[in-house]
Amino acid sequence: MSPRSRIDSIRAAFPSEGLFRDKEWRMWPESFVLPAGIAELIEQLGPALRAFQRACNELYFAGGEHAWVAALLDQGKPQDVIELGRQDRWHNALPSVLRPDLVLTETGVCISELDSLPGGMGLTGWLNETYASLGDDVLGGARGMIDGFATAFPNENILISRESSDYEPEMHWIAKHLNRRVLRTQEIHPSSFILHPFVYRFFELWDLANVEHSEDWLALARSGDVTFTPPLKAFLEEKLWLALFWTPQLKDYWRDALGEAHFVLLRQCIPQGWVVDPAPLPPYAERTGLNVHSWDEVERFGSRARELVLKISGFSEKGWGSRGVFIGHDLSQEDWKRALEEALASFPRNPYVLQRFHRGRVVHHSSWDDRAGIVTDMQARVRLCPYYFVPAGTEETNLGGVLATVCPADKKILHGMRDAMMLPCVARA
DSSP states (O other): OOHHHHHHHHHHTOOTTOTTTTOOOBBOSSOEEEOTTHHHHHHHHHHHHHHHHHHHHHHHTTOGGGHHHHHHHHTTSOHHHHHHHTOGGGTTOOOSEEEEEEEEOSSSEEEEEEESSOSOHHHHHHHHHHHHHTTOOOTTOTTHHHHHHHHHSSSOEEEEOSTTGGGHHHHHHHHHHHTOOEEETTTOOGGGGGGSOEEEEESOGGGGGGSTTHHHHHHHHHHTSSEEESOSOGGGGOTHHHHHTTOGGGHHHHHHHHOHHHHHHHHHHSOOEEEOOOOOOOTTOOBTTTTBSSHHHHHTOOTTTTOEEEEEOSSSTTSSTTTTEEEGGGSOHHHHHHHHHHHHHHTTTSOEEEEEOOOOOOEEEEEEETTTTEEEEEEEEEEEEEEEEOOTTOOOOEEEEEEEEEEETTOSSOOOOTTSEEEEEEEOO
16 A cells, blocks of 8 residues: 555544544654664563652652652642642552653663653554554554553543643543543533542643632542542652652662662663752762752853753643753753753742753654655654553553654654654564
């Protein structure tokens, strides 16, 4: 089948219910072929990241010599949100779907973010289903995303807020396949929740003030009349954890909690990072890895030393997508200084993290030029988003699918855009 014929087949499969409302990307008729070893690496990351989630939850509640961890993660949050995360009823509960954002590099992958409330599930499910129907052996299989959601959330209907409405069409696509309902916060009263006691929440905890009847719904959760998943734990949804993984004082904790194999794997994939805390260090100390004593020295870094990423941690409207992200070597000295000063001033209300920038591998990939009706070539960098589902009552992780976002190579922040391709993934034969 020619590229044009396959693309026509893909377009013919577009759902009529508006799954791709307000979304646009470049087409290619074949799945993205992962470089050698990357599919195996992605499979290994599922159990390692689940262990990391469990270790983060236990560390938050550990107290004692590690009490400062919870204090750091609670900074800037309203007291009711803090108390919500500490409820005994869901003390041990963890998210049942996890999506890391992986930048494909020359040596493997770099984890730029962990998302336990991810978008893209319906999109990836449709891509897997459609490209599998054309004969591609997609990772996760044709029904991997649908079956993964069904096993992780066997009873849940989906509650979605106004703030998350961009993802409503794809959640409808999942719900239709599973005979579930998508409930809008602005259209359903909390009293009817008792009829639907298991709810997948598609709203952010930082946005509770704008979620209709949120206090009533949370009261039902506290009483046990409604069970929300992911659990109502804002502290688990922070990028600070990626920096804390590299904190020297916690190295022994992570090694013991994760086990040697998971610890080594995550050290290979999580970029070195630091909490941007303005508190001064003693005169004899330095920030490990940055080899500086003060943030003033970081502000004066030259372009090469500024191969760093500065990003807000999470409990903020800037904490998703490419908002609140600054790439050091793309900024002028003045703009870099201004960004770092903004991050320091934001602490403790909205902490920032600083991470090593890992340059994405440049790959040569073909794409379809719609206007000319021909195949063109592009140099690209790739973000990989695997979706791991944890079946209810287990600690297993099942890979439902992997979404590849193939972006022009000149883009530093890799995300969905009209110039990118969105593709399912296959392993190299």
